[in-house]
Amino acid sequence: MDECMRCILLHPFTLMQNMHQMNLGHSNAMIISRPTFKGYVRMLSGYYLAARQIEFLVGGSFTSSLEDPLGIAQHHDAVSGTAKQHTTDDYSKRLALGASQVEKGVNTALACLTSSKGTCMSPAVKFSQCQLLNISYCPSTEEQISGGKGLVITAYNPLGWEHSDFIRVPVNDLHLVVKSSDGSFVDSQLVEVDNVTSNLRKLYVKAYLGINTDKPPKYWLVFQASVPPMGWNTYFVSKPKGAGSNRMGYVSTIASPSKDTVEVGPGSLKMTFSSASGQLTRMFNSITGVDLPIQQSFLWYGSNNGDGADSQASGAYIFRPDGSTPTVVSRSVPLKVIRGPLVDEVHQQFSPWIYQVTRLYKDKEHAEVEYTIGPIPVNDGIGKEVITRLTANMVTNHTFYTDSNGRDFLKRVRDYREDWDLQVTQPVAGNYYPVNLGMYVTDGKYELSVLVDRAVGASSIQDGQIEMMFHRRILHDDGRGVEEPLDETVCVDRKCDGLVARGTYYVNVNKLGHGAHWRRTQGQKVYSPFLLGFAHEDESSWKSYSVVKASMMNANYSLPDNVAIITLQSLDDGTALLRLAHLFQAAEDPQYSVMAKVELKKLFGKKTIKEWTETNLSANQKKAAMRKLKWRVVGDTESGPAPITGSPVDSQSLVVELGPMEIRTFLLKL
Incomplete structure (x- = not known):
C-alpha cells in the first residue's frame, strides 16, 4: 500500500483518522510541496558527497557543519514540505550556514589537493566557488x-x-x-x-x-x-x-524559423518544433533509429478549496484538484532558437510566469530541459498546481514505472493496486507517485524516460503520457496540521511576490530494453555533478606549482558502469567508511544486471589498505555477526530465485562482488 506507507513514513498523523483519505489516494501532496527546498536539499546532498571525498583525500574535518543540517532536513516535516513557512525558513538558513562553512573548507582542501608540493602548509592558490x-x-x-x-x-x-x-x-x-x-x-x-x-x-x-x-x-x-x-x-x-x-x-547564432518545422540538435539527437505553435512535435535519434512523435505542454490544476460536499481542501499534505480539466497555459508559444557547434537551445515563453529552455548538447543522448515557473498568479482567487505533460504516440496499457527511493523502478498500473480492490474517487491524485530519480513508459517498440533533479510528484494519467508537477501555490489550508496555506513568497525591499521555482529534467528516447543504462548512469551524473573551483592565474604559473589532472584511483582503473560509490568518508577514529552500490535491478539490463566486481586495492591509488571489516548498512555491526530474521507472511505464495549476492571478500585479492541492487559497506584502515 504505497500511499499508506508514504504517509506513515513522512508524517505520523493519526492513521485511522486519515485512512479514508489515503484510500481516496490524494494524501500525497508532500511529494510535491516546496519544490525549491526539495531542490536545495538535493543539490547540497550531492555537494556534501563530493566534499566528504575531498575531505578524505586531504585529511582534516570540515564537513560536519553541513552534515547536521542535512540530517535535520530529513525530518518528516522538512524536505517533505509540510512544515510551517518560518520553520522551513529556519531549515534553509541552517543549510545555507552549513554549506558556507563547508565551502571554505573545500576551497582550502582543493588548494592542498592540487598542490605539486603535496603539502597543505601554505597553499599557493585561493579557490572560490559559485553556488548561484x-x-x-x-x-x-x-x-x-x-x-x-x-x-x-x-x-x-x-x-x-x-x-x-x-x-x-x-x-x-x-x-x-x-x-x-x-x-x-x-x-x-x-x-x-x-x-x-x-x-x-x-x-x-x-x-x-x-x-x-x-x-x-x-x-x-x-x-x-x-x-x-x-x-x-x-x-x-x-x-x-x-x-x-x-x-x-x-x-551562438539566433535562427528565425523559415519552414513549417524547426529541427534542432548539433548531434545525433534531434528535436522538431512547430514554427506555427512553437510546440515540440518529434524526437529522433539517428544512431538508434528511434523516431517518436511527442508533444510537451504546461497545464495547471485548480486547487480544491474545500467548500464542496467534501470539505477537504488541497494543501501542503493533500493534493486534491477541484475536479475540472486542467487548464492549458498556452497553445501557441513564442519560439527562439539559438544554434552552435556544442549546444542548440530552444527558448519558449509559455506565459509571463512560465519560461523554458530546452538544450541539446553535442554527443549527449538526452535533452536537458530547464523550467522557470512563477510567480504563480492567484489574483483570480484560484490556487494553482502546475504540471508539465509529455504526450507520446505510444500505447502503454495503463502502465508506467517510477523509482522507489532512487533505487528500484516499480511497475505502476493506473487505477489499480495489487494489494486491494481500489475504488477510484480521485483519478488524478490517486495515481500520483513520488519520483526521486525518474520515471518511464514503454510500448512494444520504444522507451520514453525522464530524470529529475529533485523529488517531484508524477503520473501517467493517459496512455503515452508522462506528467510531472513542478510547483504549487495554494490559498487554503488543508487542515492537516500546518495551519497555513502553502503560499510561498519572496520579499525584497518590503515587496513580496510569489516564489519562482527553477529546475531541470532530462528526456531520453530509446529502443525497448535499451533505456536502463542511460537512466542509471545519467541519474548518477545528475546527483553528483562536477564540483567547480575557480581561481585567477596565468597558465604557466599555475602549472609550476599545481597538479593539473589526477585521480585517486590507480591509473586506467575505474568502477564498472553498474557500480557507484555512495559513501566515502573519514570517521573520527581514523577509519574510512566506504559503501559500494550496484545500480541495476535483476533482469533490468542484459549487460549490466550481472555480478559486478570492484578491486579495492586499485580504488585508492597510492593508499594501502591495512585493515578492513565488512559491516551492515549502518556500519554499526560486523556483517559476520548479523542474524537476519526470516519472515513468513500468511498467504504469500510468491516464489522465485533468491537474490544474487556477492561472495565474501578474499583477504588477499580484496575484490568485492556485488549482485543487482546490492549495497556493501566497509570500514577501512589506510
Missing part, C-alpha cells in the same frame, strides 16, 4: 580577463567513472579561448544570457545576499570537460594570443 550558477551569478568568472591572469577552472569528479560533461559559466568577454590541462585548445561556445535569467539574478541575489547586481553578465561560456574518476582536471580560460588561437571559440 543557475541564475548566472558567479563573481569569479564575471571578472574581466586581462592579458596577464586568466580564469582557472578546476573540476572535481566524485563519480567512480570518467565523467564527460559540459561546463557553463557566466562571462563578460566576447573573445575567449579555453585550454585543457594538456595545453590543447577546447571547443567553446558563447550563448547570450536571457532576460528571464538576468531578472531572476537581480531579484534573488538581492534576496539571498543583499547585493545589488544591476549589470548581469552578457554570455554563458560553454565547453566540454572530461575528468577522471574521483579526480580532477583543470581548464584555462584566457584572451586569444597569436593568429588562429581563437579558432576554437564560437558565438
Whole structure:
C-alpha cells in the first residue's frame, strides 16, 4: 500500500483518522510541496558527497557543519514540505550556514589537493566557488580577463567513472579561448544570457545576499570537460594570443524559423518544433533509429478549496484538484532558437510566469530541459498546481514505472493496486507517485524516460503520457496540521511576490530494453555533478606549482558502469567508511544486471589498505555477526530465485562482488 506507507513514513498523523483519505489516494501532496527546498536539499546532498571525498583525500574535518543540517532536513516535516513557512525558513538558513562553512573548507582542501608540493602548509592558490550558477551569478568568472591572469577552472569528479560533461559559466568577454590541462585548445561556445535569467539574478541575489547586481553578465561560456574518476582536471580560460588561437571559440547564432518545422540538435539527437505553435512535435535519434512523435505542454490544476460536499481542501499534505480539466497555459508559444557547434537551445515563453529552455548538447543522448515557473498568479482567487505533460504516440496499457527511493523502478498500473480492490474517487491524485530519480513508459517498440533533479510528484494519467508537477501555490489550508496555506513568497525591499521555482529534467528516447543504462548512469551524473573551483592565474604559473589532472584511483582503473560509490568518508577514529552500490535491478539490463566486481586495492591509488571489516548498512555491526530474521507472511505464495549476492571478500585479492541492487559497506584502515 504505497500511499499508506508514504504517509506513515513522512508524517505520523493519526492513521485511522486519515485512512479514508489515503484510500481516496490524494494524501500525497508532500511529494510535491516546496519544490525549491526539495531542490536545495538535493543539490547540497550531492555537494556534501563530493566534499566528504575531498575531505578524505586531504585529511582534516570540515564537513560536519553541513552534515547536521542535512540530517535535520530529513525530518518528516522538512524536505517533505509540510512544515510551517518560518520553520522551513529556519531549515534553509541552517543549510545555507552549513554549506558556507563547508565551502571554505573545500576551497582550502582543493588548494592542498592540487598542490605539486603535496603539502597543505601554505597553499599557493585561493579557490572560490559559485553556488548561484543557475541564475548566472558567479563573481569569479564575471571578472574581466586581462592579458596577464586568466580564469582557472578546476573540476572535481566524485563519480567512480570518467565523467564527460559540459561546463557553463557566466562571462563578460566576447573573445575567449579555453585550454585543457594538456595545453590543447577546447571547443567553446558563447550563448547570450536571457532576460528571464538576468531578472531572476537581480531579484534573488538581492534576496539571498543583499547585493545589488544591476549589470548581469552578457554570455554563458560553454565547453566540454572530461575528468577522471574521483579526480580532477583543470581548464584555462584566457584572451586569444597569436593568429588562429581563437579558432576554437564560437558565438551562438539566433535562427528565425523559415519552414513549417524547426529541427534542432548539433548531434545525433534531434528535436522538431512547430514554427506555427512553437510546440515540440518529434524526437529522433539517428544512431538508434528511434523516431517518436511527442508533444510537451504546461497545464495547471485548480486547487480544491474545500467548500464542496467534501470539505477537504488541497494543501501542503493533500493534493486534491477541484475536479475540472486542467487548464492549458498556452497553445501557441513564442519560439527562439539559438544554434552552435556544442549546444542548440530552444527558448519558449509559455506565459509571463512560465519560461523554458530546452538544450541539446553535442554527443549527449538526452535533452536537458530547464523550467522557470512563477510567480504563480492567484489574483483570480484560484490556487494553482502546475504540471508539465509529455504526450507520446505510444500505447502503454495503463502502465508506467517510477523509482522507489532512487533505487528500484516499480511497475505502476493506473487505477489499480495489487494489494486491494481500489475504488477510484480521485483519478488524478490517486495515481500520483513520488519520483526521486525518474520515471518511464514503454510500448512494444520504444522507451520514453525522464530524470529529475529533485523529488517531484508524477503520473501517467493517459496512455503515452508522462506528467510531472513542478510547483504549487495554494490559498487554503488543508487542515492537516500546518495551519497555513502553502503560499510561498519572496520579499525584497518590503515587496513580496510569489516564489519562482527553477529546475531541470532530462528526456531520453530509446529502443525497448535499451533505456536502463542511460537512466542509471545519467541519474548518477545528475546527483553528483562536477564540483567547480575557480581561481585567477596565468597558465604557466599555475602549472609550476599545481597538479593539473589526477585521480585517486590507480591509473586506467575505474568502477564498472553498474557500480557507484555512495559513501566515502573519514570517521573520527581514523577509519574510512566506504559503501559500494550496484545500480541495476535483476533482469533490468542484459549487460549490466550481472555480478559486478570492484578491486579495492586499485580504488585508492597510492593508499594501502591495512585493515578492513565488512559491516551492515549502518556500519554499526560486523556483517559476520548479523542474524537476519526470516519472515513468513500468511498467504504469500510468491516464489522465485533468491537474490544474487556477492561472495565474501578474499583477504588477499580484496575484490568485492556485488549482485543487482546490492549495497556493501566497509570500514577501512589506510
